[in-house]
Amino acid sequence: MSLHSGSFEELAMxxxxxxxxxxxxxxxxxxxxxxxxxxxxxxxxxxxxxFQLGTNFRAWMYRILRNTFLTSRTGLRATSTVPLDMDEDxxxxxxxxxxxxTILISRHDSQAVQSAIAGLPIHHREVLLLCDVEEMxxxxxxxxxxxxxGTVMSRLSRARKILRESLQLQLQKG
Amino acid sequence: xxxxxxxxxxxxxxxxxxxxxxxxxxxxxxxNCPSCAADALACVQMKRAVQVAGKQFTPSAExxxxxxxxxxxxxxxxxxxxxxxxxxxxxxxxxGVLTSNYLRxxxxxxxxxxxxxxxxxxxxxxSSPVDVISTDRHTVKPWFQGRIPFAFNLPELQNTEFxxxxxxxxxxxxxxxxxxxxxxxxxxxxxxxxxxxALRAGLGExxxxxKQLTFNMETWGQSSLRFFVIGDTSPxxxxxxxxxxxxxxxx
Numbered sequence: 001m002s003l004h005s006g007s008f009e010e011l012a013m014x015x016x017x018x019x020x021x022x023x024x025x026x027x028x029x030x031x032x033x034x035x036x037x038x039x040x041x042x043x044x045x046x047x048x049x050x051f052q053l054g055t056n057f058r059a060w061m062y063r064i065l066r067n068t069f070l071t072s073r074t075g076l077r078a079t080s081t082v083p084l085d086m087d088e089d090x091x092x093x094x095x096x097x098x099x100x101x102t103i104l105i106s107r108h109d110s111q112a113v114q115s116a117i118a119g120l121p122i123h124h125r126e127v128l129l130l131c132d133v134e135e136m137x138x139x140x141x142x143x144x145x146x147x148x149x150g151t152v153m154s155r156l157s158r159a160r161k162i163l164r165e166s167l168q169l170q171l172q173k174g
Numbered sequence: 175x176x177x178x179x180x181x182x183x184x185x186x187x188x189x190x191x192x193x194x195x196x197x198x199x200x201x202x203x204x205x206n207c208p209s210c211a212a213d214a215l216a217c218v219q220m221k222r223a224v225q226v227a228g229k230q231f232t233p234s235a236e237x238x239x240x241x242x243x244x245x246x247x248x249x250x251x252x253x254x255x256x257x258x259x260x261x262x263x264x265x266x267x268x269x270g271v272l273t274s275n276y277l278r279x280x281x282x283x284x285x286x287x288x289x290x291x292x293x294x295x296x297x298x299x300x301s302s303p304v305d306v307i308s309t310d311r312h313t314v315k316p317w318f319q320g321r322i323p324f325a326f327n328l329p330e331l332q333n334t335e336f337x338x339x340x341x342x343x344x345x346x347x348x349x350x351x352x353x354x355x356x357x358x359x360x361x362x363x364x365x366x367x368x369x370x371x372a373l374r375a376g377l378g379e380x381x382x383x384x385k386q387l388t389f390n391m392e393t394w395g396q397s398s399l400r401f402f403v404i405g406d407t408s409p410x411x412x413x414x415x416x417x418x419x420x421x422x423x424x425x
Contacts, residue, residue: 009245016238024231034237038244045245113227131189132221133228138191157185164220 008048011057012041018134019065025129026069026078028118036072040065059136059143066126066144078122109171116166124159131156175203180210188217286373289346290402291389294364297342297353304340304355314341314354322350324369326399327425329418335359336415347373356415363405363415370400392416396423 019040024033044051044064051060069075117125130136130144138156142149180203186192187200204211297303306317311328319325321343331338337357344353344366351368390412391404401423403416 009242012245013242016241017232020233020237021229021231025228030231033231034233037233037237038241041241041245109223110227113223114230117224117227128224129228132224135225138189153186156189160185160217160220163224 008045012044012061015058015061019061022062022126022129022134023065023069025117025125026066026122027072027074029074032072032074036065036069039068043068056140056143059140062130062134062144063146075122109167112167112170113163116163116170119166120159120162124155124162127152127155128159128163177207177210180207181213184210184213184217188214188221286346287391287393290364290366290391290393290404293344293346293353293366294389294404297344297355297364298362303342305342307340309338311338314338317341318343318352322352324367324399326352326367327422328354329422331418334414334418335411336363336418349373358407358411358415361405361407361411363403363407363412365415365419366402366404368400370395370398373400394420396420399423 016037020033020037023036023040024030027033027036040061044061047064051057070079117128120128127141127145130141131138136144138149138152141152145152147155180200183192183196183200187197190197192200204214306314308314308317311330315326315328318341328338335358339355339357339362341352341354344351346366346368349368349372351366354365354367356363356365389404389406390409391402392409392412393400393402394416395401401416401419403412403419405412
């Protein structure tokens with residue numbers, strides 16, 4: 001018998017909406033997002049017997065989804081055009097410490113924020129979404145993306161900087 | 175610590191990821207430093223804005239159901255799209271086998287019911303479920319003449335929701351019979367007619383469908399014929415069609 005407290009369905013279906021949302025942000029396309037989620041669930045169901053009880057099921061599901069995406073055609077295209085930061089592993093937060101020009105974001109700017117997120121390089125987009133939308137801890141993000149926590153922090157910091165700059169530009173254009 | 179040092183950690187602070195002691199120290203500093211408080215406010219707003227804008231895409235209900243069906247550990251009991259998709263056909267076949275296996279261990283009477291359920295399921299799963307395709311009872315009824323050793327009447331369906339799809343020959347315990355298929359609101363209902371005395375199991379006048387069946391079924395004997403009405407639609411629909419047949423048999 002399985003050691004799991006719940007069936008795969010019971011564990012996986014509550015994550016459905018958020019996994020789909022994340023998939024859509026990665027692929028930027030409804031059909032591809034559906035394919036990605038479908039493949040993720042199929043892979044996860046097949047691999048469920050090897051899922052370790054006590055480890056983070058949510059991070060496990062996101063990791064499958066993200067790895068599936070990275071090996072897809074869209075994923076390969078997205079990553080091949082985005083060189084990773086030179087200072088990837090340096091937690092060089094001082095660089096980003098300039099005062100975040102007080103951009104007061106109102107409700108009406110949601111559209112602007114959306115396009116700014118969409119414009120982020122894939123590795124920055126995913127880390128920002130996992131942190132601010134999925135509300136994962138740095139540890140959980142590190143598990144999901146299979147990167148050190150220091151890298152999570154530097155990517156997150158860079159993501160927010162790019163986002164701010166992009167928003168400033170958009171809001172200035174009005 | 176000066177403000178620049180605090181501000182360098184602002185995001186980590188707002189993500190709640192500083193060690194507990196530093197979190198408390200930061201709380202205290204933000205309360206007393208307008209500049210850091212203003213920055214913190216701007217960052218919180220940004221975080222909120224990302225959170226709101228980030229929850230943008232919702233899956234369709236159709237897609238959710240598709241995935242749920244794929245990963246569901248429970249067997250499906252819906253037979254509605256039997257003719258439409260091969261996936262549904264596969265489900266039907268397994269459900270039909272399960273049903274019949276279970277019922278086969280029951281009494282001889284239930285043996286007949288399970289055979290009827292099998293015939294119903296197998297026919298719907300077939301690529302050519304009917305041998306005579308017609309919505310006209312005056313076409314279907316003569317088609318059976320010479321093929322089966324008895325005659326029967328088909329009901330008039332005007333002013334009812336039922337539609338005749340067609341018919342085919344069938345066998346139950348080596349006894350030839352008629353199998354008619356009706357549609358109602360996309361559900362398929364089978365009507366089987368066999369000569370009563372040829373069936374091994376002596377089905378009483380009031381034989382009722384066993385409760386374990388995944389379908390609704392009604393059966394009765396009339397004019398030396400045994401009728402079975404079976405489908406996945408409501409008991410009321412089954413009963414209505416049965417009534418139409420009962421009325422037609424007496425005319």
